[in-house]
Amino acid sequence: MRRFLKAPSARRAVALTAALVLICLSACSTIPRADSEQEYIEVYRRIVSSVSPGSQLLRAEKIPYTEGDDIVMGAALALRSAPEDPSLVSALPPDVNITRATLAGHTVDVLMSAPYAKLEGMEKSLLEGAVALTMCSLPGVDFVRLHTEDNSVTVRLSSEEILLYNTVVSGAQAQVRLYFPRLDQAVMSAEYADINPGDDASPERLIMDLLLAGPSSEKLYSAIPEDTVVLSVYTQDGVCRVNFSSEFLEIAQEDTAVINLTIYSVVNSLTNLPEVDSVQIFAQNMGSAVLGTTDVSRPLTRRASLIGAAIY
Amino acid sequence: MRPRSGIKSILSRVQFKFALVFLILIAGLLVMLNTYPTVVTRDLVFASKKSSLENQAGVISATLSVSESLTTDSVGKAMDFLDLRTLGRVIITDAQARVLYDSSEFDYSPGRLALFSEISSALAGQVVCYCVYDGEAFISSEAMPIMRAGVAIGAVYLYEYDSSQAALISATQRNLRNISVVFGLLAVAFTMLFSRALTTRITDLVRATRIVSGGDYDYKIPVRGSDELSELGAEFNNFTGRLKETEELRRRFVSDASHELKTPLASIRLLSDSIVNAEYMDKETMVEFVTDIGTEAERLGRTAEKLLSLSKLDSAAGFDFTELDMKTIVEKTLHILEPLAKERSVRLTTEADEGCAVMGNEDLLYRIVFNLAENSIKYNVADGEVKISLSCNPEAVSLIVEDTGIGIPEADLPHIFDRFYRVDKARARDAGGSGLGLSIVHDAVLLHGGQISVERREGGGTRVTITFPSYSQWEVQS
Numbered sequence: 001m002r003r004f005l006k007a008p009s010a011r012r013a014v015a016l017t018a019a020l021v022l023i024c025l026s027a028c029s030t031i032p033r034a035d036s037e038q039e040y041i042e043v044y045r046r047i048v049s050s051v052s053p054g055s056q057l058l059r060a061e062k063i064p065y066t067e068g069d070d071i072v073m074g075a076a077l078a079l080r081s082a083p084e085d086p087s088l089v090s091a092l093p094p095d096v097n098i099t100r101a102t103l104a105g106h107t108v109d110v111l112m113s114a115p116y117a118k119l120e121g122m123e124k125s126l127l128e129g130a131v132a133l134t135m136c137s138l139p140g141v142d143f144v145r146l147h148t149e150d151n152s153v154t155v156r157l158s159s160e161e162i163l164l165y166n167t168v169v170s171g172a173q174a175q176v177r178l179y180f181p182r183l184d185q186a187v188m189s190a191e192y193a194d195i196n197p198g199d200d201a202s203p204e205r206l207i208m209d210l211l212l213a214g215p216s217s218e219k220l221y222s223a224i225p226e227d228t229v230v231l232s233v234y235t236q237d238g239v240c241r242v243n244f245s246s247e248f249l250e251i252a253q254e255d256t257a258v259i260n261l262t263i264y265s266v267v268n269s270l271t272n273l274p275e276v277d278s279v280q281i282f283a284q285n286m287g288s289a290v291l292g293t294t295d296v297s298r299p300l301t302r303r304a305s306l307i308g309a310a311i312y
Numbered sequence: 313m314r315p316r317s318g319i320k321s322i323l324s325r326v327q328f329k330f331a332l333v334f335l336i337l338i339a340g341l342l343v344m345l346n347t348y349p350t351v352v353t354r355d356l357v358f359a360s361k362k363s364s365l366e367n368q369a370g371v372i373s374a375t376l377s378v379s380e381s382l383t384t385d386s387v388g389k390a391m392d393f394l395d396l397r398t399l400g401r402v403i404i405t406d407a408q409a410r411v412l413y414d415s416s417e418f419d420y421s422p423g424r425l426a427l428f429s430e431i432s433s434a435l436a437g438q439v440v441c442y443c444v445y446d447g448e449a450f451i452s453s454e455a456m457p458i459m460r461a462g463v464a465i466g467a468v469y470l471y472e473y474d475s476s477q478a479a480l481i482s483a484t485q486r487n488l489r490n491i492s493v494v495f496g497l498l499a500v501a502f503t504m505l506f507s508r509a510l511t512t513r514i515t516d517l518v519r520a521t522r523i524v525s526g527g528d529y530d531y532k533i534p535v536r537g538s539d540e541l542s543e544l545g546a547e548f549n550n551f552t553g554r555l556k557e558t559e560e561l562r563r564r565f566v567s568d569a570s571h572e573l574k575t576p577l578a579s580i581r582l583l584s585d586s587i588v589n590a591e592y593m594d595k596e597t598m599v600e601f602v603t604d605i606g607t608e609a610e611r612l613g614r615t616a617e618k619l620l621s622l623s624k625l626d627s628a629a630g631f632d633f634t635e636l637d638m639k640t641i642v643e644k645t646l647h648i649l650e651p652l653a654k655e656r657s658v659r660l661t662t663e664a665d666e667g668c669a670v671m672g673n674e675d676l677l678y679r680i681v682f683n684l685a686e687n688s689i690k691y692n693v694a695d696g697e698v699k700i701s702l703s704c705n706p707e708a709v710s711l712i713v714e715d716t717g718i719g720i721p722e723a724d725l726p727h728i729f730d731r732f733y734r735v736d737k738a739r740a741r742d743a744g745g746s747g748l749g750l751s752i753v754h755d756a757v758l759l760h761g762g763q764i765s766v767e768r769r770e771g772g773g774t775r776v777t778i779t780f781p782s783y784s785q786w787e788v789q790s
């Protein structure tokens with residue numbers, strides 16, 4: 001079943017991610033800029049014919065990258081180039097071009113040629129999706145801003161916002177997005193995991209269990225102290241209350257940024273559930289109402305700005 | 313032992329072929345049983361899924377197409393009124409594939425771009441429906457555009473994962489498979505037993521044939537049941553019985569024939585020895601002895617000649633058949649027998665119709681009449697009578713030879729046509745009879761397609777009745 005939905009593109013995506021993780025572990029630990037050791041760029045292309053159920057519209061193609069060049073501009077050029085695989089076509093319509101692409105912070109600023117403003121519908125979404133996924137696959141990139149010269153159209157996207165396939169399998173089984181802090185920078189990334197909610201386990205409980213268990217990607221980490229136990233987790237009136245055991249307070253030893261990311265990884269993961277609007281965190285014997293720089297005395301709402309490129 | 317193993321290998325081949333054909337048939341049936349119902353039900357479920365998803369998508373699409381604008385709020389409100397609990401996921405997007413509503417409980421995605429191929433098709437104005445069966449569940453997805461003024465302003469995406477129908481199908485499949493396994497095993501066992509039973513019966517027949525051909529005509533196959541093989545067995549027993557009879561007849565004939573030939577030869581030997589050994593023999597005695605030798609030789613010759621004609625009749629070959637008038641034959645014969653009748657002072661009378669034509673061999677017909685008339689004269693009393701009547705109708709010609717003679721005892725009638733059979737050996741021998749005359753008559757009549765019967769005549773004597781098909785009848789038959 002899972003195979004039917006995802007294969008082969010999903011499997012390829014996993015493989016690509018794994019490759020990326022290895023590259024980044026070696027490269028990104030220092031400075032998240034100019035990655036001189038990356039040899040390939042994953043360029044997202046449109047698949048010419050997608051007729052079978054669950055088939056994807058976009059697929060990554062590996063394009064060799066010459067060392068030392070501007071990788072962001074290299075990706076922009078690669079997006080424009082004709083794919084080698086005959087079953088793929090460039091996601092950019094013939095008259096639309098990327099004029100310039102620059103990296104500022106974690107955001108790639110993509111200046112599109114004027115005809116971009118006239119695009120609409122699926123055509124526009126596919127272009128934006130391909131650009132966002134391609135750029136966010138580069139090390140150090142989490143967001144993409146597309147705009148034209150006159151700024152009449154401005155779109156800000158992260159790869160997190162692109163849904164390539166249906167993640168729901170059945171009523172009893174689904175994939176959830178879990179957020180974990182990233183090793184290489186001060187953002188979190190999503191990871192998909194299977195859950196089977198039932199009578200004895202609510203989705204909230206399962207998500208918390210998975211968060212405590214830690215990420216499967218080596219690119220991510222969990223700062224929740226070991227031996228922490230979730231004493232209770234339940235949702236009422238849109239507020240999900242998570243009650244940690246006292247061990248959770250040991251997190252105070254970490255950097256503020258890590259503490260904030262850890263707290264919001266819980267908040268963002270739980271707010272993926274439709275009935276959860278905000279999350280309130282408790283811990284046994286909690287003295288201070290502030291953890292890191294976050295005031296945990298009131299319910300916290302989702303903070304999407306902390307979410308970086310997703311891991312598919 | 314070579315032929316035995318050869319036969320065995322053939323038999324094992326018959327058994328093998330039989331079993332193979334049977335098993336192939338069963339296997340074919342089982343394959344059908346295991347695939348056809350599943351395929352049919354699957355297609356039915358596909359069709360019902362398609363129509364139900366299309367209905368639901370249609371309702372959603374119609375509801376949303378009349379709402380003022382498609383926003384997360386307006387779509388959410390509209391969707392609250394619809395019952396979509398059976399569906400695994402419902403996604404509503406705007407014209408840009410941006411998610412406005414998502415029923416997913418775990419991967420809630422409003423604001424994200426749903427770049428699914430189904431949604432792409434729907435935004436292009438198409439209604440698409442996919443349904444697959446992966447062995448565990450029916451997975452169906454449906455996408456439909458939300459149209460307003462001929463333009464797709466959004467798309468409805470439905471996804472359903474139905475494992476209950478699939479469970480039903482796989483349960484049925486499992487049941488069928490179990491039944492098939494049991495049935496298949498039974499079929500194999502049954503085929504093996506049955507083909508073994510069948511071939512052992514054939515082997516029995518083969519063995520019986522070999523025993524009988526070895527000369528044991530008394531061997532019988534036990535016959536059970538009423539199928540073709542039992543029939544074959546019964547027929548085989550019948551056949552060996554007949555073989556035995558024929559063999560006995562042949563043996564008796566040979567011993568009778570040699571006996572018949574030995575007797576005159578012994579007389580000749582005795583007579584010639586007497587002549588050779590006599591110191592003195594007057595001329596009269598000598599002439600008498602030599603005459604006797606001549607008579608015996610003549611008798612020997614006659615017997616040999618009769619045996620020859622009998623064997624010729626047996627092979628039924630070499631006889632020319634022509635159209636013949638019976639009356640001519642009867643008269644010719646009687647003309648020859650006149651002197652004998654006079655000598656025995658027997659009165660010969662004839663009563664013959666004109667134009668009784670038969671299809672036959674002149675020589676054989678002559679022998680028939682001659683033998684019968686001769687018997688009637690020979691086995692008669694002084695001043696006896698012999699009456700030969702010939703009559704005919706369009707179908708048949710009948711010849712009746714009757715006499716007022718000594719008659720044949722009732723007990724001897726069934727054997728009268730046997731070779732060398734004589735009622736009163738001594739008397740017949742005196743009359744020069746060999747006991748072959750009636751056998752020849754009998755065989756010759758049968759060869760002509762006729763019938764013969766011998767009976768005791770009321771008031772003493774014998775009556776022999778022969779009927780032949782008339783010439784015209786013969787022509788019709790052939």
Ligand SMILES: Nc1ncnc2c1ncn2[C@@H]1O[C@H](COP(=O)(O)OP(=O)(O)OP(=O)(O)O)[C@@H](O)[C@H]1O
Pocket residue numbers: 618683687688689691692715717718719720728733734735736740741744745746747748749750751773774
């Ligand atoms: N008309 C008859 N009346 C009485 N007995 C008869 C008559 N015809 C035949 N038989 C008996 O049947 C026996 C068989 O007759 P058949 O003609 O076969 O032999 P046959 O006359 O003895 O010898 P063949 O005819 O060969 O010279 C005779 O020996 C005789 O005893």
Ligand SMILES: [Mg+2]
Pocket residue numbers: 683686687745749750
């Ligand atoms: Mg006779």
